[in-house]
Amino acid sequence: MKYSFILVLLLVSGSAATAQETSSLDLPARSMAQGTWDLGLFGGGGKELGYPSDTRYVYAGGRVGLILTKEHFSGWGRGNFEWAIDLMPLYTVLTPAKTTYGGSFRPAVWIWNFTSGEKVAPYAAVAGGILFSTGDLPPGDTSWVNFTPEVALGANVFLKPRSALRVEGAYVHHSNAGLGARNPGYNAALFLTVGYSWFRGGG
Secondary structure, eight states: OOOHHHHHHHHHHHHHHHHHHHHHHSSHHHOOOEEEEEEEEEEEEESSSSSTTEEEEEEEEEEEEEOOOBSSSSGOOEEEEEEEEEEEEEEEEOOSSSSOOOOEEEEEEEEEEEOOSSSSSEEEEEEEEEEEEEEEESSSEEEEEEEEEEEEEEEEEEETTTTTEEEEEEEEBBBBBBBSSSSOOOOEEEEEEEEEEEEEEOO
């Protein structure tokens, strides 16, 4: 009887340890199932790589996304598709001449989440948005409305189930698409974003 009790105790302890270990794995796949809402806050800054290279950016906002598909493919490429919308009430452009304030809306942020990792879910994204500013950008006879297509690479780092730190680098283009008399644009900006996301609902 004594030895049977010890054996049962060891089996229960081993099962509990295994369950605890398993619970820390596959956080992306368990947190980002089809139908899950991605709710996040973020902020960041950027620098113009083209002309004029002394232009800087500061921005902050929020994201609402929805994971639309189940996981597809296998291995490192396993993942799902998400459609998100970003709203940035703070979008500041700093030039040597002056600082211009604005806000941006990105209605189309298309994301492929790579969900095969244990705690980190890298992603690739393309996005299209629009920037409204208090003055013409770039300064001059241009336009206070600019379009902001971008491509991005990032990762959701899960600190616990359904909560993740988001880090992203993006290449952003600014253009008024002929809305102003001139359209020199800010052709190549590099943005670095840090945020936090909560994943709610879903399977």
